[in-house]
Amino acid sequence: MNLKFCIIFSFFLRNVIGRGGYLSNPSSSASDLGFPNHGSARHLFEDNQSRHPRTDIARGYMTNSELEKAVKEFGRRCSHISRIYSIGKSVQGFPLLVIEISDKPGKEEPEPAFKFVGNVHGDEPVGRELLLLLANWICDNYMRDPLVNLIVDKVHLHILPSMNPDGFSLRRRGNANNIDLNRDFPDQFFPWNDDEDARQPETKAIMSWLREIHFTASASLHGGALVANYPWDGSPDKRKNYYACPDDGTYRFLASIYSKSHYNMSLSKEFEGGITNGAAWYPIYGGMQDWNYIYGDCFELTLEITDNKWPNAKELPTIWEYNKMSMLNIVASLVKTGVHGRVFSSDGGRPLPGLITIKGINYTVQTGRAFADYHRLLVPGERYEVMANVPGYKSKATSIWFKEEEAMNVDFILDPEATSEGTLPHSICDCDCSGRSRLLPMGYFWGIHSEVYLVFIVALAFLCFLLRQRIKFNLLKHGQSPKRPVPV
DSSP, X not given: OOHHHHHHHHHHIIIIIOTTSOOOOGGGOGGGGTSOSSTTOOOSSOSSTTSOOOGGGXXXXXXXXXXXXXXXXXXXXXXXXXXXXXXXXXXXXXXXXXXXXXXXXXXXXXXXXEEEEOOSSTTOOHHHHHHHXXXXXXXXXXXXXXXXXXXXXXXXXXEESOSOHHHHHHTSSSOTTOOOGGGOSOXXXXXXXXXXXXXXXXXXXXXHHHHHSOOSEXXXXXXXXXXXXXXXXXXXXXXXXXXXXXXXXXXXXXXXXXXXXXXXXXXXXXXXXXEEEHHHHOOOSSOHHHHHHHHSOOEEEEEEEESSSSOOGGXXXXXXXXXXXXXXXXXXXXXXXXXXXXXXXXXXXXXXXXXXXXXXXEEEEEOOTTTOEEEEOOOTTSEEEEEEEXXXXXXXXXXXXXXXXXXXXXXXXXXXXXXXXXXXXXXXXXXXXXXXXEEOOOGGGOSTTHHHHHHHHHHHHHHHHHHHHHHHHHHHHTTOOOOOOEEO
16 A cells, blocks of 8 residues: 555545544535644634634525524414524624524423524534524424424423624634633633623623523534533533533433434544533533523533534535434423422412422422423433422422333422411312312311311312313323323
């Protein structure tokens, strides 16, 4: 084998086949863009900022104005299950438009919410293209595909195609102020991002977004490697070591859902199973992922979906096919696994916003404000002790165990704390339109007129039974399987 053949063969392996398995165009390789051509390329700061990518790499990608037009056109075409709204503007005034997809868009429901964020780094534009493809695919396949039906009917999906439109138009990593938006969030270890006024408008928009909507989980789409990354992204000593967050097991499970559903991410020789802890790979600080988990009560993954940051647009259909099932399955995991339910007061049955904790895991999940619903992601196949806590009420706990692909539904009914006059009276049975029957303490009702109370109880229980049977009949009539929460 002569030297000339070796050089040609090496060039073929590097630029035609590529690590991620995509057909690559040599004109759009990572080295041409000023970045190392290897899967571990995760940049703490932008490399060689003076070397701008060639202008022809944008050919085939939507411009910002075309993206805005495409989002609005989607809203018109798919208005029955979507709405379009803005969470703010970029430095240069471009609207940060979001697509919400749900059977009841814009209406608050006791359902989990998921968000996708694309184009965090301006020079990683694949996410903005894939997210528009995802939205359109869901629209086209609603009422045709069971997985799509599950997502639309049971989840509120929010899609922000571009967090950094200015960086995209400038063909660089940072925004118009040349700030890396994935280093601009408050950090748990170091205080350099604590000044809210100094943060970028794109960062502020994301933070305000999470204060408005209680997201259960999230994913941001990046480029430069092929791996699903999870917290923690950094460590107190800045060393490159595995630094696990309290929900490390759950995060590994979620990352594996994406990796195993992908065409070849889980086959990675660099990252076992196609997943990695951020601090073990490349520590960063001020990242959006850790902030979501700590301050936003939201489980976020950082998804590196292409080895090349800015691949040739001809590769986009293949990249979409490789990621489609991963994107759908990670959203569907919000309702296919974990423990879900609501918290109620025993005196009247009103919703009680509070906290849900898991014994042995130092992390709390807040319930929704309107419906006091919670959606706690956990690793299937294990036992957990789940506790509901509300100020002024007695905490209550229960043990659960659920299998793969099987979510648990548990409602908590809490008693008020005892006062000087004694505990407040309780209802014997709260029946609601979802077919739930919540049994409550009966001691208050037994007294000198126990016979009257007994007749009343029997009659009320019979009415609850009839109501549940009618709801069950209606659910079966519409082809649904009635899943009743376990009252605690």
